[in-house]
Amino acid sequence: MTQVRFDTTDVDVGERESVLDALLRAGADVPYSCRSGVCQSCCLRAVEGTPPSAAQVGLPPTLAALGHFLACVAHPKDDLVCVRPGALAGAVDATIRERESLAADVVRVRLTPSAPFDVKAGQYVNLARPDGLVRSYSIANLADTDGYLELHVRVIERGAMSQWIATDATPGTTVSLRGPAGSCVYVPGTPDEPLLLAGSGTGLAPLLGIARDALRHGHRGPIHVVHGGRTAGALYGADELARLAHSHSNVVVTRCVLEGPTSDGVVQGGLDGVIAARFADLTGWRVYLCGNPDLVRTLQQDTFLAGASLDAIHADAFLTRADAPAASS
Amino acid sequence: MTSLFERLGGQPAITKAVDVFYRKMLKDPRVARFFATTDMNRQRAKQAAFLTMVTGGPNAYTGKDMRAGHAHLVAQGLNDSHVDVVIEHLGATLAELGAKPEDIAQVAALANSVRDDVLNRASPTGASR
Numbered sequence: 518m519t520q521v522r523f524d525t526t527d528v529d530v531g532e533r534e535s536v537l538d539a540l541l542r543a544g545a546d547v548p549y550s551c552r553s554g555v556c557q558s559c560c561l562r563a564v565e566g567t568p569p570s571a572a573q574v575g576l577p578p579t580l581a582a583l584g585h586f587l588a589c590v591a592h593p594k595d596d597l598v599c600v601r602p603g604a605l606a607g608a609v610d611a612t613i614r615e616r617e618s619l620a621a622d623v624v625r626v627r628l629t630p631s632a633p634f635d636v637k638a639g640q641y642v643n644l645a646r647p648d649g650l651v652r653s654y655s656i657a658n659l660a661d662t663d664g665y666l667e668l669h670v671r672v673i674e675r676g677a678m679s680q681w682i683a684t685d686a687t688p689g690t691t692v693s694l695r696g697p698a699g700s701c702v703y704v705p706g707t708p709d710e711p712l713l714l715a716g717s718g719t720g721l722a723p724l725l726g727i728a729r730d731a732l733r734h735g736h737r738g739p740i741h742v743v744h745g746g747r748t749a750g751a752l753y754g755a756d757e758l759a760r761l762a763h764s765h766s767n768v769v770v771t772r773c774v775l776e777g778p779t780s781d782g783v784v785q786g787g788l789d790g791v792i793a794a795r796f797a798d799l800t801g802w803r804v805y806l807c808g809n810p811d812l813v814r815t816l817q818q819d820t821f822l823a824g825a826s827l828d829a830i831h832a833d834a835f836l837t838r839a840d841a842p843a844a845s846s
Numbered sequence: 847m848t849s850l851f852e853r854l855g856g857q858p859a860i861t862k863a864v865d866v867f868y869r870k871m872l873k874d875p876r877v878a879r880f881f882a883t884t885d886m887n888r889q890r891a892k893q894a895a896f897l898t899m900v901t902g903g904p905n906a907y908t909g910k911d912m913r914a915g916h917a918h919l920v921a922q923g924l925n926d927s928h929v930d931v932v933i934e935h936l937g938a939t940l941a942e943l944g945a946k947p948e949d950i951a952q953v954a955a956l957a958n959s960v961r962d963d964v965l966n967r968a969s970p971t972g973a974s975r
Contacts, residue, residue: 550895550911551895551898551904551905552904553898553903553904553905554857555857555860555891555894555895555898555903555904555905556891556892556894556895556905557891557894558891574857574858575857575861575894817886818872818886821865821868821869821872821886822869822872822873826865827864827865827868827886827887827889827890828861828890830886832886
């Protein structure tokens, strides 16, 4: 008899019952529709216990790796504690231990959480400053081995959080973290798979994290990193990327700018144009896209039409407050 | 008698079919605009549910779901010609996956049976499937 917990519902799953059956029987509020493992409305995430892989069929491997499963076809062997797919774990305090400028308007922040904080490279966290203001930032490093979380913050002219981070958040400052969230993560198991990691601006942060994670797992297939910016000033991280490419022969770096002069190792062109020109056939590739929302949306479609499978395209659009939709009825 | 869904190979075949079908739709200027602001992840699940339904697989789509789900597209001008395009690409997709002409005809019939729901109009009296 396996036990499943979801929200305030604790229920034993009967022999012939699915997790969904049991939860609904116990009065839990779980969305569902087809009850046959197809529509994915009943997708939940197991934060404790391993869900049956048979209940992960049809989910992209990134979500499966993060414990997502379809409740209507799940007959678990393990006890499970489940949450809704978008739920963020409770708040953990973290201290800023380092803060360094990576470019005119990009700050690298390294934080040490006060309690174990499980996060995969490429995911993001919600960072709250003492007065409660919250923004999301992606993890650029391998936090488990480094012992700290690394974020890359673009300092925006009227950005409340980014300005605070750049000016007031000196080492020793305490912030609060909730999360992790997002599913742009490396999935071990296909070491020869070609990877395309493309992003604009600080979209480089999660891509760096994913590349590092891939290399840590001994990934052998080509890892193409394409980093775009409006101008040369918007690109950062040249040294770090060069270091990766130098020490790993399967890492290929392309940097591009939309406007203005190029320099050594930087080509002219928008991210979408450069990708369309250099990656005509992405059949069998795994694609990670991070950064500007319009660009990410365009690239999702472009890479799909170039042959990448829908469940091999992972996107994380960096929305700013300015992108928030106006209140609607 | 097994369904086309089962004969094609069930869920894994549908996952492949979604890629093939959805690519055809996005590349077709007659219907691509209806996908302009679509969240591709959510589309994946919806297309899978649709393909499962029309190949006779397990599904819980109701006429009401089809009506509500397409209402905003009808407002953008979705009409019979677009439904025809969908059925055309459905057939081509299934043919690529090895379905026989009889199966494809059956699928077209199933897709046609929800045409009035998709376009949010009353079925002609007496017409039923």
